Amino acid sequence: MGLRRNAPLCALAMSVALLCSGCDWLGWASNAAHSGTVVDSALDATAVSALVASPVFTSPPTAQIVTGHGMLFVTRNGTLTALDEHSHGLVWAGRLPAGATAGTVPMVDTASNTVFLAVSTATQPVLLGFDLDGVRNCNPNLYWCEPVFRAGLGSTAAPATPPVVADGRVFANGASRLYAFDAAASTGCTVVSGTSNCTPLWSSATGSVRSGVGPAAVGGVVYDPMSASGVGSVSAFDAGNGQLMWKGTLPLTFATAAPSGCERRTSLRARRRSSHGVRRQRLWYSDVRAGLRAHVAPR
Numbered sequence: 254m255g256l257r258r259n260a261p262l263c264a265l266a267m268s269v270a271l272l273c274s275g276c277d278w279l280g281w282a283s284n285a286a287h288s289g290t291v292v293d294s295a296l297d298a299t300a301v302s303a304l305v306a307s308p309v310f311t312s313p314p315t316a317q318i319v320t321g322h323g324m325l326f327v328t329r330n331g332t333l334t335a336l337d338e339h340s341h342g343l344v345w346a347g348r349l350p351a352g353a354t355a356g357t358v359p360m361v362d363t364a365s366n367t368v369f370l371a372v373s374t375a376t377q378p379v380l381l382g383f384d385l386d387g388v389r390n391c392n393p394n395l396y397w398c399e400p401v402f403r404a405g406l407g408s409t410a411a412p413a414t415p416p417v418v419a420d421g422r423v424f425a426n427g428a429s430r431l432y433a434f435d436a437a438a439s440t441g442c443t444v445v446s447g448t449s450n451c452t453p454l455w456s457s458a459t460g461s462v463r464s465g466v467g468p469a470a471v472g473g474v475v476y477d478p479m480s481a482s483g484v485g486s487v488s489a490f491d492a493g494n495g496q497l498m499w500k501g502t503l504p505l506t507f508a509t510a511a512p513s514g515c516e517r518r519t520s521l522r523a524r525r526r527s528s529h530g531v532r533r534q535r536l537w538y539s540d541v542r543a544g545l546r547a548h549v550a551p552r
Contacts, residue, residue, distance in 0.1 A: 315354045321361035345387030347398040356464035357413035365436040373413040378406040380425045390447035404451040412464035419470035430456045455495035480507040
């Protein structure tokens, strides 16, 4: 049961029109595999020109708006806000610790009834989760929520990245490791003041993290692009135990986006620097369980 009210808060018209076109958009590129697309046949050149944008907040959002469970989730430094996707009224607002949210994207997990996101604090990235309905660990009179899930991502400062949820686990990057947690907070967690403080089910070494570049999960495998000593790479980990399945080196400096994939193929966009400037390229990995086989197409 949500804490809904009709408030004079209007969602950004362009974002709402694109996101609420008939399906949920649960996180970065829609889902754990990052394979989502949105096509709305009603949005042609004439319709777009008629849309009117209305301000929502005085401070700008720092991440993509995601949708799920009948709500829009808007991230700003210090606050995660849930708006009703039809009335655009406030459902609840969640308190975030001091730090930067640029680079993260909320991830909606309907199985655990939790929305996850990362915050880059002064000492470490922190993974947080809030009750989707605004009930658990929330004040029903103030529409204000505290996290129901909290986990530190290592002990070194690093930028925020998008978490991903698959098969009951939430995966997120620290400064140089990939962490896996129980999304339902049933294993490895201790509850204090309504918040489950969780330790990882496993963690695996990766490389230097980049803001906005997080893992993708599909078919029991977690794919994570990283960079070390100026060399880009992508690693595949067993989602169940964190064992490294394979690691491939990119002929590029670093990935510029989280990978996306399906059961037999995954892809990511990367960047290579040359003496003549920056050239973007797209790498397509086929037969991903067997290892990295890349085809590079310059753009």
